[in-house]
Amino acid sequence: MRGKEIVGNAAVWCLSGAVLLVTGCDGAPSKKSSDDLPIRIDDPSMSVQLNRQDDVDGLDKIAVTVELLRGSQPATGLENSLALTLPAGMTASDFAEIEDGIYQTLLTPSRTGEFEITVSENITFGLSETLHPVVLADVHEDWGQPMMVEGLVNTDGYEDGIAISPDGEYLFVQYSPAYFSGLILFNFSREDGGCGGDRLSPERCTHPWIDNTIGPVSAPERPDFYNARINSDGTWRHNSVSWGMGDDTLTLFSVSNVFYGFKRQFDGSYREPFIIAFDDEGDGISSPFGLSVLPDYGSSDNYLLALSFNAPDDTESVDFDDNGTADAESLLDIYTLQSALGDPINLGNFNYSDTPGTPPQRDSSFGLTKVGFSDVGIEGIAGTQGNPHLFRESSTVSSIWTDDEYDAKGPGSDHGELSVYVNLTDSYPSFSWQKVVLPAPVNLADPSQEIQPFFTGTELYFTRSNDTELPAVWMSKYSGAHTQTDFGNTALWATPVKVLAASSDQEIGNIIAIGEPTVGTIDGDEVMFFVYGVVRGFDETSGLADINMQAGYVRRND
Template structure:
């Protein structure tokens, strides 16, 4: 009990220092529960009251996480909070929470200490679902759930990483995530209700458990291309009629779990919902989907993405395309019939001399990022380098011409850099298993080494134990990737948020082939002033 309120402030934790064993919370870990106002019983103050609770997180000292809880209530004659709220409960799935303290009226704070090590002897990393509840007369009248992330490394100056809340993340795969420049939209380029890592570990066999076990929820992924092939949670039909593919007659059959792209709208509470599908309709054919979306900052509603048109002869691998989309509607950019692409709306980005990028005509043009004057991209799965072309736009702002490609000078062939994203004078990108950035000097030529300031490592998933079945804990973070940055207006304040992908290792059983990964999307705030030249402060977790 606090000194100021006749109010039980209960802080609890579950899982303890051990981290809760091998089973990670890979369900709707970022969903809000009871979003919006919930009426409480009459308080005697002249009418029913409406309560709301909100969670946010800040980094504390070392690995500590500051958990901040805000309460709000509405009513014609709202009495003091302690006269009608029985309890404010805050629980965390892992680690230790200390006692809540009052920061100001209606605002409270507690410190969450994540476990230091897991049972495998590695640094403890992963999601920690935190729930805040307001209890009145024994009933929960307001509740919110948010999920801070513990990563092996976070650069000093960043806020506390967390999973993106709402419908974006599922137990399936959310790969190739991208946020719009204003933060109002998110696109997941590659969603599947199947853990494709698990499927590939099991050899992509049609009858493999890992290629059929799925968590498809049509309410969270409506109108998904290929959803009709999902029979139940353990069975998928791998034949694709529109491509003429039947694994029972194909000489080298492979599994084809459905994959599709989905967009989401930002909600008033900062979560994302209202999912809508977009891309080419090949009945969710796994190995040939649109991905790597980026929002054109000049032409509203226009997106760029990567896609391999499989009926191309000869096969040119992934090309970059641009197309207009309609938010909130089914965006079917084209469809396959008898193995041929029909009604395709995409306009191919012509890249001159692919040999300068890939050394051969068949070139992977992946993960584009469009700015007003330049298009950045990579050749992922080839040399894993970053390239760019300058863009010429017509009177309507449409990108109509592109210069010959050139490699960004900082891109190191021996390490690999992919998934570029430009924001505020910096190029963000994946570097190994980390997210990095480099500043390009104003007006400088990206092809020259002297044009780039020293690289900064922002986030990392690198841990002591390599990503393997019996080498680490299920639920630990093993990689960070796919950076994108948004300037989001929150309560009249513009905040800059770095969004990123992260992968958690998942164990499905004791067998050598019973493991995979859960691809999710996270975010972390970039504080004002942190992006100034020369800021290279670092905060490392113990053991690195």
């Protein structure tokens, strides 16, 4: 019998029989094992696999392949006893036995979205399996069937900033029990149904997306979440303990958000959540983003983490023109730490200063080290270094890949561009880095935005969008050495290809946003994880879509 998940094209393999249940059909490991009970050679089993089939004229179809066994022998002639439970927006052909004991049907989606399908054989075996394929507007031929991440990762709150450890053992998301679209609606003009960027002026702005939380804030999905800003009825207090601001005194729409890590389980799902956050008096607003994870070289227990953070008490500024005078604050910078994973990680405390409206102050528990980019000129800490990705060739982090903004002096500055900071030493975190803004065809001129880089050594994955196209995941092959000279050489970067794309049709259930590519190797397979946005509904006044941000993955084809 088989007892593992095939990540990517295939979904959970559910094993059952008269005396043995290795993996429950709900995806949770059973307490029973082969040591508990004898295995009969005629025990029935069912495995289900999903494979994407390219369709040049429309949305890709999904081949559902079911294998039925009695012990090790194919169970034949059961095509009429197989059944599918499908949601609206998807149809299926009849099952056909394509080999002895192997049956197949073809699913045809009528829209993008995340779907729940159940495959059942109820007459002879009494087995069923529930799967969650994700249908996108476009998937590159090198990649298989996208799937929703199973386990405790996805909720009604928003999951963003996804990151996978290289070995696939730990998955991370940034989480808030907030309406993601509330962040957009807040800046809409009041005439258009928004808050105009100010929640209190000229009068108090109220809206369900601004006033209410959505998603869990406790175990099992989100243990240890900070709730100092959430009322017992699930509404936001719009306060800040760490800044000394009382209820309904914040003009901004500031949501509590933290990182959660999840451990990969036997069945391929991700569970055992643990929080990674600063403790700012329980506010959850002094928050990093863009987590990157590597195993700590030479240590079997620790991992090396990097993240982007604008510390509220950080007074470091940038001297743009090297004249000895600071010109602007440094904004988001890259910080790093080493830590074991699995238990809650407190990145450090930010405490109330005792003066209302002034930044909270870090104490000695602050455990992060700022990466030593220069504070002179525009090639160091100037502007934002967002969504960092650590790349290591041997024992040392050799480069850090970021999306950079606002690193030019004066109004307008520059738009989102991908950069790589090359380590000129054999240590990390180093104090000698050379920044290279990636050339075309990776970075394109405004209005094109390139963000969220992930470098594998020979391929660069990133998110690209412009004023007419939705964000999509792209990839450019790289053929040069890992040096500042080669990284800046246009000839060494291939024209990017689109890997994953969302739909432009804003209908309920459709996926209209995608991004945050991150790649790991699981059981020898290359697997890309990503974030996608599903339309949950619409705001009547502004017309904005209520987008539920979710985590998905797709396996590279053999």
